[in-house]
Amino acid sequence: MENLLLSPARLASVVSATAVGAVPRPGGWWAARPRWWPRAASHTPVPGWVHGLLVLVLLAIDGLLYYTIRITPKSTVSIDAMWFVRNAVLDALTAALFYWNWAGLFPRTLALGRVRRYLAGVLASAAGFTLLRLATSNLVYHLLQGRDPDLREHFWPLFAGLLLGGVATMLASSGVRITLDYLRGQRTRHELERQHLLTELAMLKTQINPHFLFNTLNNIYSLTSRKSDRAPEAVLRLAESMRYLLYDSSADTVPLSQELAHLRSFLDLQRLRLPEAEAEAAIVLHVAGEVAPEAFSIAPLLLLPLVENAFKHGDLAARPEAIRIEIDLPDAATLLVTVHNYVVARDAALPAQPGGLGLHNLRRRLELLYPGRHALTVRTLPGEYAVTLELGSKE
DSSP, X not given: OGGGOOOHHHHHXXXXXXXXXXXXXXXXXXXXXXTTSOOOSOOOOOOHHHHHHHHHHHHHHHHHHHHHHHHOTTOOOOOXXXXXXXXXXXXXXXXXXXXXXXXXXXXXXXXXXXXXXXXXXXXXXXXXXXXXXXXXXXXXXXXXXSSOOOOTTTHHHHHXXXXXXXXXXXXXXXXXXXXXXXXXXXXXXXXXXXXXXXXXXXXXXXXXXXXXXXXXXXXXHHHHHTTOTTHHXXXXXXXXXXXXXXXXXXXXXXXXXXXXXXXXXXXXXXXXXSOHHHXXXXXXEEEEESSOGGGOEEOTTSSHHHHHHHHHHBOXXXXXXXXXXXXXXXXXXXXXXXXXXXXXXXXXXXXXXXXXXXXXXXXXXXXXXXXXXXXXXXXXXXXXXXXXXXXEOOO
């Protein structure tokens, strides 16, 4: 029976919590939160520079009042110890109003989109703090002067002025908080966009490797099915290419000379499919320009899809040249790549081969890595196919 009885203190707490509609929370009755008092949307600590700025503003206002009183000939306000003590108390209450809005009112009303509740809270808080400031000022006056001040004639003007000052303080607090939250949100959005781009680029790169490996293994299978003596060399070339794909292509940019070395290895691998006497003349790579390839940087694996596409859809039986690749560096900031190949006439009765993944990935990578600094042109002529890529240096 005794367990069912509540102590007077416990009974009072339960009654008060029920009256205000408190929500029980773990940790005891003292942690109860009223239903009308929502949780804070976010917690933003006050930066140190905001503390300093608030102190400087309050001191500047006190200094301006002091200067105004001193230069006014018939001022009835005397500069004494009471004046400084009263201003210090008022500054402390103003700072308390600033921090109350920052940590209490703003994150639970305006940050949640509750504008009306926020405005009502601003007026109520400013009015309450104004009355508290007047009462505190009167108390300081009574302690130092031994009597109460006569405010009957100036109460309402003084109350209105202090109320406007309180509202301005809370709005200033909200303005600084909104600015900081906005800047933090911008940084978060930029970081999320950056991570999204990095993730997308990584996915595009992982799609390049299997695409290249799939085509090359088909070539090696063709050599082994014919029991060609060049099959071991093809495996060696594939190992060199895979080494570049796994280790060297992880960087953001590589020298163009390094990309060309990988491209030459890939072309040597493709030449193994042709007779030795015709391989060099059928597949041509020509590099020209006034700038050395070592001086130009490029995103890794950017040229491979162009060349792969030529081999996938090109006619290697065409002579004297089946595929021609021209790379030109007219200046230190421009790269021109042209890939030309002849196309086998497709039988209308046969279904079209699935493809286009390489060029699709290339277009997307160019949009992400070289926005506004690239031009990819595809020309389809009767029996011929040409792709031209103009690229600006990657900043």
